Amino acid sequence: MRILLLVHSFNSLSQRVFVELDERGHEVSVEFDVNDANTIEAVELFSPDVIIAPFLKRAIPEAIWKNHLCLIVHPGIEGDKGPSAVDWAILKDEKQWGVTVLQADEEMDAGPVWATRNFDMREATKSSLYRNEVTNAALDAVLEALGKVEQRSATHLALDDAANDLHGTWQPAMKQSDRQINWHEDNTQTVLRKIRSADGVPGLHDELYGRKLFLFDGREAVGLEGGAGEVIARSGPALCRATTDGAVWIGHVRDRGSDHPFKLPATCVLSELLPELPEIPVDSDHGYREISVRAQGAVCFLSFDFYNGAMSTDQCERLLEAYVQAAKQDTRVIVLEGGDDFWSNGMHLNVIEASQNPAEESWRNINAINDLAKAIIETTSHLTIAAISGNAGAGGVFLARACDEVWVREGVLLNPHYKDMGNLYGSEYWSYLLPRFVGAQKSGEITNRRLPMGASEAVRLGLADRSFGGSTTECAEMVEIRASEFASADQFNKRIAFKRQRRLVDEGKKPLADYRREELAKMKQNFFGFDPSYHVARYNFVYKVAKSRTPVTLARHRDQRPDNPGSVDQRHSPFERKVS
Ligand code: COA
Numbered sequence: 001m002r003i004l005l006l007v008h009s010f011n012s013l014s015q016r017v018f019v020e021l022d023e024r025g026h027e028v029s030v031e032f033d034v035n036d037a038n039t040i041e042a043v044e045l046f047s048p049d050v051i052i053a054p055f056l057k058r059a060i061p062e063a064i065w066k067n068h069l070c071l072i073v074h075p076g077i078e079g080d081k082g083p084s085a086v087d088w089a090i091l092k093d094e095k096q097w098g099v100t101v102l103q104a105d106e107e108m109d110a111g112p113v114w115a116t117r118n119f120d121m122r123e124a125t126k127s128s129l130y131r132n133e134v135t136n137a138a139l140d141a142v143l144e145a146l147g148k149v150e151q152r153s154a155t156h157l158a159l160d161d162a163a164n165d166l167h168g169t170w171q172p173a174m175k176q177s178d179r180q181i182n183w184h185e186d187n188t189q190t191v192l193r194k195i196r197s198a199d200g201v202p203g204l205h206d207e208l209y210g211r212k213l214f215l216f217d218g219r220e221a222v223g224l225e226g227g228a229g230e231v232i233a234r235s236g237p238a239l240c241r242a243t244t245d246g247a248v249w250i251g252h253v254r255d256r257g258s259d260h261p262f263k264l265p266a267t268c269v270l271s272e273l274l275p276e277l278p279e280i281p282v283d284s285d286h287g288y289r290e291i292s293v294r295a296q297g298a299v300c301f302l303s304f305d306f307y308n309g310a311m312s313t314d315q316c317e318r319l320l321e322a323y324v325q326a327a328k329q330d331t332r333v334i335v336l337e338g339g340d341d342f343w344s345n346g347m348h349l350n351v352i353e354a355s356q357n358p359a360e361e362s363w364r365n366i367n368a369i370n371d372l373a374k375a376i377i378e379t380t381s382h383l384t385i386a387a388i389s390g391n392a393g394a395g396g397v398f399l400a401r402a403c404d405e406v407w408v409r410e411g412v413l414l415n416p417h418y419k420d421m422g423n424l425y426g427s428e429y430w431s432y433l434l435p436r437f438v439g440a441q442k443s444g445e446i447t448n449r450r451l452p453m454g455a456s457e458a459v460r461l462g463l464a465d466r467s468f469g470g471s472t473t474e475c476a477e478m479v480e481i482r483a484s485e486f487a488s489a490d491q492f493n494k495r496i497a498f499k500r501q502r503r504l505v506d507e508g509k510k511p512l513a514d515y516r517r518e519e520l521a522k523m524k525q526n527f528f529g530f531d532p533s534y535h536v537a538r539y540n541f542v543y544k545v546a547k548s549r550t551p552v553t554l555a556r557h558r559d560q561r562p563d564n565p566g567s568v569d570q571r572h573s574p575f576e577r578k579v580s
């Protein structure tokens with residue numbers, strides 16, 4: 001089918017729907033909801049069989065939904081309506097929630113229901129639930145709805161109400177006052193629920209040291225307590241604030257009134273206002289933990305749960321240190337697990353944007369990631385596995401490919417390209433790793449097409465070695481089993497010998513240092529050169545400047561490039577018309 005995705009932005013849910021529909025052979029194109037005239041034009045250009053809105057904030061114009069089937073993905077149970085569905089589900093501590101695919105109509109979210117899926121809620125941030133449970137349920141429901149469209153069976157509501165005992169209703173847009181923390185009354189669980197209901201956007205409005213702030217990244221501070229509402233400790237990027245029955249870490253905040261009005265580590269934003277506070281070592285048992293290491297038999301698991309998968313210079317340096325320590329242990333395999341929601345999204349664009357000298361900080365950051373990638377590539381004592389359970393983008397993907405094996409959970413999205421960031425050349429030894437694992441031709445295609453990729457395609461191309469289905473937990477269990485098989489004497493000896501040999505041969509052909517030098521020469525141009533594209537793109541990314549048009553890589557109906565398979569111009573080529 002020809003399917004147009006109409007989106008507010010190409011967020012992770014839209015990307016997942018895009019990848020999965022493409023994988024199933026549909027012809028998919030994307031249009032950003034910039035204005036009604038644009039959207040109408042897109043529909044005329046593409047003439048889709050069906051329009052799907054995985055993430056849309058505004059009304060679809062009547063001219064469209066009256067003439068085309070438009071399916072809206074609503075992140076709420078059947079009957080639920082309104083723009084803050086998941087926020088309310090978290091705040092109200094719902095035990096189950098769901099996703100509904102409904103037909104666009106005059107009244108928002110009130111059209112006929114085509115499919116719905118429920119799931120168990122988890123104690124996690126809104127964006128984590130969105131990227132996992134909501135996205136999986138949405139995909140299932142979209143596929144069911146499309147199945148009905150394809151069979152031209154009963155249009156909608158083949159739903160058995162009795163089978164679905166959850167039924168929602170209209171809920172208004174959530175206001176900050178709905179979730180305001182009362183530090184003298186709220187216990188830890190309530191505080192965390194309020195923060196999570198607003199994390200990643202818009203954040204929870206609060207006040208600290210006389211500054212109005214938005215809080216993110218709240219975690220329980222185990223074993224700490226103090227006078228309710230008082231800031232009692234710090235740890236790396238985080239501040240610890242006491243609740244009525246314990247304390248929470250606040251890892252990130254946004255100060256809308258400051259020079260850097262975007263999300264940053266809390267201790268950076270408040271550095272000038274902080275009094276002397278007890279410092280609890282970062283990554284320690286009672287501190288704010290991002291990196292942890294656990295050994296299980298001959299396998300060492302290294303997890304690094306960096307907020308939003310962004311890795312600053314400091315975080316890369318800490319991770320490198322942890323990695324070096326892990327590689328000194330008497331184990332055989334190191335599994336790099338990344339974090340729960342992201343494996344890695346490369347260098348930390350927010351921290352770079354906020355630094356005194358963003359070009360210099362970009363340089364430090366890319367070198368710090370490169371040092372880590374180099375250490376991984378040059379490890380000959382251990383076999384290394386990147387176990388990718390959360391999404392990865394840009395340098396994060398190539399950092400994973402530095403490992404001997406890359407294993408991905410099905411449902412994970414990879415964005416193995418840099419060019420969207422102002423034509424950034426990229427580093428992390430990608431120019432060595434990508435051709436080596438996927439071949440020269442595919443390397444060029446992957447980096448130029450700038451599209452997300454699912455687990456199956458990653459394996460087909462050689463960007464990953466295997467994929468695992470099942471839930472996050474089931475996948476982690478499989479990784480443990482397979483990793484321990486790797487550590488068996490037989491497998492280990494064979495593979496480690498091959499690995500050492502391969503590294504020697506590769507180094508002989510072209511030293512690793514040469515790849516780095518060449519990549520960094522290009523990056524130096526990106527950071528310090530005449531063309532400011534990277535700095536502009538980074539600013540737009542960090543400040544979330546809305547896109548004013550859809551890139552042609554996504555809007556295939558607008559793509560006039562001659563070799564574009566989805567291009568409307570190719571299908572009704574002007575040449576053909578001339579000839580005929
Ligand atoms: N630095 C800082 N923040 C980052 C980041 C990075 N490298 N990558 C992602 N984030 C943040 C986003 O700003 C967003 O913030 P929010 O919590 O305020 O919404 C959050 O992580 C989630 O990212 P989002 O873009 O919504 O996720 P996605 O799954 O839709 O898209 C990417 C993932 C990787 C395509 C996209 O985030 C991206 O292009 N990141 C930049 C990658 C990059 O160029 N890195 C530098 C080169 S190494």
Ligand code: THG
Nearest residue numbers: 056057058059060082083104105107108109110173
């Ligand atoms: N029919 C049509 N278009 C649609 C939907 C539909 N577009 C997408 C939409 N469903 C998704 N659902 C909603 C429901 C309510 C609101 C927005 C999207 C809403 N918005 C507030 C407003 O517009 O004033 C703003 C809220 C905010 O900013 O947070 O109430 O079913 N044709």
